[in-house]
Amino acid sequence: MQNLRIHNSHFITFTDPLFTIDVLGGVDLSQVERLVCTLRITYQCYPPFRTTLDLYSDPQTDKLLRTLCDKWGLKLLEVSRSLYALTLQLEEYRLQELRYKGKAPEQAFAPSEEDKRKAIRFLSGKNLSDNLREQLNAIGILGEDRNALILFLALASHKSGNPFSVLCLAKSGIGKSYILQKLSECMPNGSYSFHSRISANALYYFDSGEINGKALFVEDLEWTTQMLQPLATLQTQGRLVNTRATKDKDGMLHSTTFEVIAKLCLIACAYSDKNFEELGLPFLCLHLNHSPAQDLAVMEYQKKCRAGRIRTEDITQAQYLLKCVIASLQNISVINPYATLINLPEDIAYPRKSLLLLLNFIETITFFFQYQREQETDKTTGEIFIRTHPQDIETAFALLKNSLFRRADELSTTARGFYKWLNDYLTEAKTNRFTALDIRKAKAIHPRTLNRYLQELKLFSYIQVAGGNKHREGFIYKLTDFGNQTEVQSRIEQEIQATLKSVWKAYRKEQGTATLSPEQEPIGEEPETKNAEPSEEPPQKPSKRKRINDKEEHTFKLLLELEAQSPDREYIATDFTALTGRNHITEARYLKRLWQQGKLNRKWKNRQYYYTLVTTESKTVSQTPMSDPQTQ
Structure with missing residues (x-):
């Protein structure tokens, strides 16, 4: 390229004893099979000649040669020699640009032997979970101890054969991007890929080598079906295949298949205001903390950073230690011998996906605690593995307890938070009735957002209209007893404790011991003593919700009992939901059936039906059962 002068990528000058040729617009690097250029050819004092041609095309170059020879009276051999030199040097320039176009490979993280021993000593410590929380707090993640621990365990699972993925759901300004940035700084170089945003179609064109066995950070994930479906497929099946029609250079359509094979750990953030657990995604959905106390803690930390009270050396040391910890983990198989004993509470929605997430997270914890578990060898295959303790x-149940409660909740996350605030507000005000204007006076909330919350609470019978008017002062609402989740949470807690007891019982039976050491004592189970007398009564099983098969007959039986206590009263569907455990729609349907059978009277007021017990003299003709004319 001795005759080429590269001004920039869009302007190149070629000079030889005969011509001065300017390449306007540079050289196209995307089409290697063509060399299309726009040339401005200058010869002595003549006006320049401009043309656009493909230097790889013989008809076009021959035409240019004849044109230059006829225009300026030059010899064909001299002109062809100049064009040949131009083509050769432009070709060399393009190949050189293509060679250095890609990114420079990142240097792999390689800790020293001393740092690796410190990391293994850290992983072998008894209080590993507490020490890990301290390090996460040291790098600047505050108030999210449980969520940060789950996220870091998921990041460490990218080195295992079964990675675990987590989605962080929160509104804007909560700190989703900040947490992802802090966690990415704790990852070794070359073990993760950070993206601010990924389109739905971009997943099908990833290079498998770039994301396979790595952690994929997505700062702003589109919460759409087109985006979530390929992510879920890639997570569950480990491969993504897309076949579409493409055109070749001749314009003919052909089917082209793009395949991505990768096992990745997805850590993404999304703006969420709905109950996305209903989608049954193969990811763990974490709702970040946005309480006022969390806001105060974050603002206090920001003040300390600006005041210079937070040492950057401590943050750097904590980040380097966590990098060494992840780099020290080895890819080893995990076997959970107690998987058959793990049962989900009956109140958990979508039990298949929920159980799979729980089992995968248990394996993730075992993988992270691999230096505290004894390695075993399969005698048939020779594979080395560790067993779940x-x-x-x-630990998995303790960390995922809120997520399990969240999956058992029929309300969305924001609506549940608003309901808790509303309950506390009315308790403090010592009243059970309120209007939308009362809420807006006490809490800064957009009217449409408030209306959406009230509609959702009214739909699930957490509140009901007690009076008022839509067009004047507004409706007057009152709380019902249906919104109390204490019974559901206690039932879930009992079933979790029952599962843990069965697991510990199987472990003691396997070890051949009847007692446990203090550090092995399960949560919620009292330690056994040698001199303890056996109890005469067998241990009671956790109470389960009893299935009612009587349908409207059971509702009518309860109504008669209530009528005996207070005669001539009015009944609505919510009066029976707390007694039967069935939802509002079911009880309303059963009351309607009783009215159709002539056992109840009903009256429409305050935008709902009120039912009363029918006496013998008040039964109308329309409610009496009609006789069959064929039997008469």
């Missing part, structure tokens, strides 16, 4: 199952 009951403490890993306890």
Whole structure:
């Protein structure tokens, strides 16, 4: 390229004893099979000649040669020699640009032997979970101890054969991007890929080598079906295949298949205001903390950073230690011998996906605690593996307890938070009735957002209209007893404790011991003593919700009992939901059936039906059962 002068990528000058040729617009690097250029050819004092041609096309170059020879009276051999030199040097320039176009490979993180020993000592410590929380707090993640621990365990699982993925759901301004940035700084170089945003179609064109066995950070994930479906497929099946029609250079359509094979750990953030657990995604959905106390803690930390009270050396040391911890983990198989004993509470929605997430998270915890578990060898295959300990199952239940409660909740996250605030507000005000204007006076909330919350609470019978008017002062609402989740949470807690007891019982039977050491004692189970007398009564099983098969007959039986206590009263569907455990729609349907059978009277007022017990003299003709004319 001795005759080429590269001004920039869009302007190149070629000079030889005969011509001065300017390449306007540069050289196209995307089409290697063509060399299309726009040339401005200058010869002595003549006006320049401009043309656009493909230098790889013989008809076009021959035409240019004849044109230059006829225009300026030059010899064909001299002109062809100049064009040949131009083509050769432009070709060399393009190949050189293509060679250095890609990114420079990142240097792999390689800790020293001393740092690796410190990391293994850290992983072998007894209080590993507490020490890990301290390090996460040291790098600047505050108030999210449980969520940060789950996220870091998921990040460490990218080195295992079964990675675990987590989605962080929160509104804008909560700190989703900040947490992802802090966690990415704790990852070794070359073990993760950070993206601010990924389109739905971009997943089908990823290079498998770039994301396979790595952690994929997505700062702003589109919460759409087109985006979530390929992510879920890639997570569950480990491969993504897309076939579409493409055109070749001749314009003919052909089917082209793009395949991505990768096992990745997805850590993404999304703006969420709905109950997305209903989608049954193969990811764990975490709702970040946005309480006022969390806001105060974050603002206090920001003040300390600006005041210079937070040492950057401590943050750097904590980040380097966590990098060494992840780099010290080895890819080893995990076997959970207690998987058959793990049962989900009956109140958890979508039990298949929920159980799979729980089992995967238990394996993730066991993988992270690999230096505290004894390695075993399969005699048939020779594979080295570790077994899950009951403490890993306890840790998984303790960390995912809020997520399990969240999956058992029929309300969305924001509506549940608003309902808790509303309950506390009315308790403090010592009243059970309120209007939308009362809420807006006490809490800064957009009217449409408030209306959406009230509609959702009214739909699930957490509140009901007690009076008022839509067009004047507004409706007057009152709380019902249906919104109390204490019974559901206690039932879930009992079933979790029952599962843990069965796991510990199987572990003691396997070890051949009847007692446990203090550090192995399960949560919620009292330690056994040698001199303890056996109890005469067998242990009671956790109470389960009894299935009612009587349908409207059971509702009518309860109504008669209530009528005996207070005669001539009015009944609505919510009066029976707390007694039967069935939802509002079911009880309303059963009351309607009783009215159709002539056992109840009903009256429409305050935008709902009120039912009363029918006496013998008040039964109308329309409610009496009609006789069959064929039997008469």
